[in-house]
Amino acid sequence: RKEVEQDPGPFNVPEGATVAFNCTYSNSASQSFFWYRQDCRKEPKLLMSVYSSGNEDGRFTAQLNRASQYISLLIRDSKLSDSATYLCVVNHGTYKYIFGTGTRLKVLA
């Protein structure tokens, strides 16, 4: 079993839709959690850190469920520019970051 698992998608959604991705992790000792966005042939860019209390940044909301060992990302009012691959990243409190393989989102006009 992979340490971090994501549904690869693609998730095809119309503009304006709400879409949610989940990411499960296997190491209960994981301490920090992140969502990154990666455009085709570009570097991963930090979208948001995920805090225990959950956090929101504009149209994006991230949640952490330690009991069930997953994090989620909700995107409201999807824009064409949101089309990308979303990477889930888990950190074990050291220098070990585990990357998911990503969930591909396509927002359709």
Next chain:
Amino acid sequence: NAGVTQTPKFQVLKTGQSMTLQCAQDMNHNSMYWYRQDPGMGLRLIYYSASEGTTDKGEVPNGYNVSRLNKREFSLRLESAAPSQTSVYFCASSDGTLYEQYFGPGTRLTVT
């Protein structure tokens, strides 16, 4: 601020050739990392440097060496390139508090 910069952006090598990938960051981060990204796989850590003067192996270090030249710069060397090293290489840096990583634009390496 440029953030994290990498050179070169693209490189084609023949099997057995050597090269060095350069990385620099201007965010005053202590920690720096080298990853490779292959299709269908998550980023995998090659080497990291927790602070200036230290380097440690990651998940896939074989065939690579690194040098932390100073706080800003962290280079990755392929001594004898192999086709299995065809990949996209990303350098990253992080602070020691939030553990948020910031990535360079990547180097696309093809070994023939």
